[in-house]
Amino acid sequence: xxxxxxxxxxxxxxxxxxxxxxxxxxxxxxxxxxxxxxxxxxxxxxxxxxxxxxxxxxxxxxxxxxxxxxxxxxxxxxxxxxxxxxxxxxxxxxxxxxxxxxxxxxxxxxxxxxxxxxxxxxx
Numbered sequence: 001x002x003x004x005x006x007x008x009x010x011x012x013x014x015x016x017x018x019x020x021x022x023x024x025x026x027x028x029x030x031x032x033x034x035x036x037x038x039x040x041x042x043x044x045x046x047x048x049x050x051x052x053x054x055x056x057x058x059x060x061x062x063x064x065x066x067x068x069x070x071x072x073x074x075x076x077x078x079x080x081x082x083x084x085x086x087x088x089x090x091x092x093x094x095x096x097x098x099x100x101x102x103x104x105x106x107x108x109x110x111x112x113x114x115x116x117x118x119x120x121x122x123x
Contacts, residue, residue, distance in 0.1 A: 002026035002098050002112050009094060009117030012086055020081040020117060022096030030054075030074040032112075035104045036081050038092035039116075045095070050103040051079060059103055063089070083119070091121045 008020040022034065036048040049060045049070040058070045064083075072079040079096060094117055097110035104110050 004114035006114040006117040009119045011120045017084045022079040024077045029077045032098040034079045035097045037095045040092040
């Protein structure tokens with residue numbers, strides 16, 4: 001198991017950018033695949049992006065593709081989600097999650113979760 005802490009959320013204008021961080025502690029984080037999810041009020045948690053253990057493979061949901069970029073620095077035990085061209089549809093609490101190997105696309109693929117960081121977009 002790893003412990004995850006997200007940071008970097010906040011208020012940004014539509015069209016602006018934010019970079020979220022997911023800092024991990026615990027054993028062998030560099031062996032873990034990581035996912036980003038988001039949950040808006042009254043909605044289910046939805047997939048945003050996933051990254052392989054070495055950062056070599058990334059996958060994105062269609063609604064963020066071309067705007068969001070996921071990367072990781074295993075020396076710092078940190079995964080990033082760079083968000084650009086933020087839209088009024090993007091506000092939510094953003095969560096990172098980890099699994100022992102491979103990519104993941106569903107909430108149930110992941111066993112370790114952070115507490116989330118809130119992103120708000122003003123028009």
